[in-house]
Amino acid sequence: MPEGHTLHRLARRQQRVFGGEPVRVSSPQGRFADGAAVVDGMVFAKAEAWGKHLIQHYRPLGTTGRAGRRMIHVHLGLYGSFTEAPAPLAAPVGQVRLRIEGPQVGTDLRGPTACELFTPTDLDELIARLGPDPLRRNADPTPMLAAIARSRRPIGALLMDQKVVAGIGNVYRAEVLFRARIDPYREGRSVPAADVAAVWDDLVGLMRIGVRRGRIHVVRREDDRGPGSYAPDRPRTYVYRRAGEPCRICATTVRTAELDGRNLYWCPTCQI
Known part of the structure; x- marks a missing residue:
């Protein structure tokens, strides 16, 4: 299972390649089709990590505030991984739970333990269950x-x-x-x-x-x-x-x- 530094590094990478851009989001496998449809076409606002959890933030196109924002929570577990390739992406190979495609780069997620829509309340409850993360700025031990x-x-x-x-x-x-x-x-x-x-x-x-x-x-x-x-x-x-x-x-x-x-x-x- 990836350790916390891997998730923080992944969040930084996704922020760098997708941040501020409208993205196409889908679930070729179909298991996350409804959730992907909710954020499809939105702007990838930011990505962050809390311990071994990845949180992607999306906002409606043309907005800057918090209204209408949605989140995707990913926990890679033992077998989950993201693979990246230049856009446009080729036809999916294998069981792709989540596909994100920006103007220049796309990424596919396979085999995660969790891939789900999150609300602010869900995020608050996740954070409340976790101990301090050594990689979070100003984390209190x-x-x-x-x-x-x-x-x-x-x-x-x-x-x-x-x-x-x-x-x-x-x-x-x-x-x-x-x-x-x-x-x-x-x-x-x-x-x-x-x-x-x-x-x-x-x-x-x-x-x-x-x-x-x-x-x-x-x-x-x-x-x-x-x-x-x-x-x-x-x-x-x-x-x-x-x-x-x-x-x-x-x-x-x-x-x-x-x-x-x-x-x-x-x-x-x-x-x-």
Whole structure:
């Protein structure tokens, strides 16, 4: 599942290629045909991300205020993806849930978990369910710090809970805990507040790099030695997907286990 930096980068890209332009919107697959018809011909006003959720804003042609504005909410889930091509787009291939075509560029969405019309109330309710997003400007980490400080759940589970902090996936979870030298099984309430605040700051910095570069970068320069990436075209990591390999810092074997249905990776020597 794409992590939050991917969604923010996607929102910026769609804003850049469609923003301020009238667009044709359709659902070649048919599952979103009614929703697509509502915004078809409207101006693509903006795109934004909240954690792992993409929100597209549309306004009626010839208007500038909020009257008549509509939104589309997309959650890519495990299999969703957008593909882009110059306009006019060729005949759709596969199960295209949503097609957006501007004057110069078009994009097709396939396989999302969610693709639906949203109202302002829907958006408010979504935001209320999410923890702070490290990539949102002026995001306040206070709710995350408070939730972790009172929880008996493992810190490794809390960081994956979108109600605690939005946009964090398995890679960032594993890597920021390693960088902070925190055992992922420690109860949230046992982790000093200053350490949790440092994790937040690290997430902000690392995820901004992810947006800027288009890929995750987590290994500090002084530690960037030893084994390469866990797979071709994947980031070099400290522990993620490196089970059974030596830790880059202490050479202890990296461990893995399942926590709340997701694979967890950590170094039992460095993370205490």
